[in-house]
Amino acid sequence: MPRAGLNLDAVVDAAVVIADADGLDSLSFAKLAMELGVRAPSLYNHVECLGSLKAHLTSRALSLLLDATRDAMAGIAGREALAAFGRTQRDFAKAHPGLWSAFKLPIAQWSDAAQRTADSYVALALAIMRGYGLAGDDAIHATRVVRASLQGFIDLEVGGGFGLKQKVDLSFDTLLSMLHVSLSQYPVTTGHKQLRAAK
C-alpha cells in the first residue's frame, strides 16, 4: 500500500474543487477521499474533523478574496473603489460558489487567522468609506449596509434567486449606483430621526 503523499494543503485544494463543483453542503469525506485516491479515515491524519476542514475552506476563501480585492482596489478611490470592491466580490462568488458559501459558516468556528484576514478585509471597506468622507459610527453603519447589500445580491444571484439571467449585470450596476448615490449624500439626507418620526 503505497502512500498518497497527502498534506493539509492538498486536502484543502481537493475540497475546494468539490465544494465549488457540487456545493459546500455535499462535501463529504467519502467524496473527498475518492477524489484523492484514498480511504476516508485516512483524511483524519491531515484534518481534525469535517468542521475543521470547512474552517480551513473559510480561511482559504478569505485569503483569496482579500488578495483579489487589494489588487482590484490598488490606486483608486471613491466610486471606482466601491465598484471594484463589489465586482471583485461578485466575480469571486461566481468563480468559487463553494468557497463563497463557506463565508456563511458560524463565525464562532472561524480560526484566528481567518478572523484576522476578515479584519483586513473590513479595513478595505472602511477605506472606501473614508473616500466618501465617512468615519466613526457613520463609517460603521455605512460599511454594514454596503457589506449586507453586496452579500445579499450575490447570494441571490448565485442561489438562482433572480428569474431572468440576462439583466442581472444591469441590476448589479444599479446596486453599485444606488450605494454610490446614498453614500455621497450620507448622512445629510439620510437622517434616522426623520425616518423614525415619519413612521
Add this chain to the structure above:
Amino acid sequence: MPRAGLNLDAVVDAAVVIADADGLDSLSFAKLAMELGVRAPSLYNHVECLGSLKAHLTSRALSLLLDATRDAMAGIAGREALAAFGRTQRDFAKAHPGLWSAFKLPIAQWSDAAQRTADSYVALALAIMRGYGLAGDDAIHATRVVRASLQGFIDLEVGGGFGLKQKVDLSFDTLLSMLHVSLSQYPVTTGHKQLRAAK
C-alpha cells in the same frame, strides 16, 4: 398502539418549532418524531421526504410573511411603506429564524403554491416602487436591490455577523434611509453608463 392523530399541518407545526429553536439544518425526522410522540418512519404517512417537509416550511414561511407585510403596509406609501416592508421582514426573521432560512432552499424545490405566494410578495415590492415613480425595468432592478440588501442585512444579523449588537437597529435605519434616498433619485443620478464609463 393508540394513534397519535397526526396530519400534515400538525407535522409542519412541530417542524416550525424545532427549526426556529435549533436551526433548520438540525431538523431531523428523529427529533420531529420524538416531539410528536411517534416513531420516525410514521412521519412518511404525512410527508414524502425531508426535502418535501422543508418545502412545506418554505410555503408556511411565505404565507406568514406575506400576511404580516400586507397588514404592515396597509394604507401607507412611499418612505413609510418601504420602512414597513423592511421592518416586517426583519421582525419575521427574528421571530422565526428557522423559517427565515427556509427561504434559502433551492427555488427549484419550491411548491407551486409557494411560488405563487412569492409572486404576490414581489407585487408588494413593486407597489413600493410605483410610489417612487418607478415602473418597467427600472422597477425590476430597484426591487432586486431592495430585496437583496434587506435579505443580506437580515442574514448577517440573524447569523451573528455583526459584532456589536447595540447599534444594529441604527444600522438598519441607515439601510432604509440609504434605500429611500437612492430610490428617490432613481434613475436620475444613478446612470449605469456613467458608472461604467468611469470604471
Add this chain to the structure above:
DNA sequence: CAAATAAGCTAATACGCATAGTAGAGATGT
C-alpha cells in the same frame, strides 16, 4: 357488523461522520 383505508409499528438497508487499533512505507541513526 364486515370490509376497506390508512396510521402507526418493527426491521432492515444505505450512507454520513468519527474512532480504535494495525501494518507497512519512508526517514533516521548507527
Add this chain to the structure above:
DNA sequence: ACATCTCTACTATGCGTATTAGCTTATTTG
C-alpha cells in the same frame, strides 16, 4: 547495510441520519 522509529493509510466498528418494506390494528365506511 541494517535496525529503529515515526507517521500515513488501512480495516473494522459504532452511531446517527434518511428511507423502504411489510405487518398490525385503529378508524372509518358501506
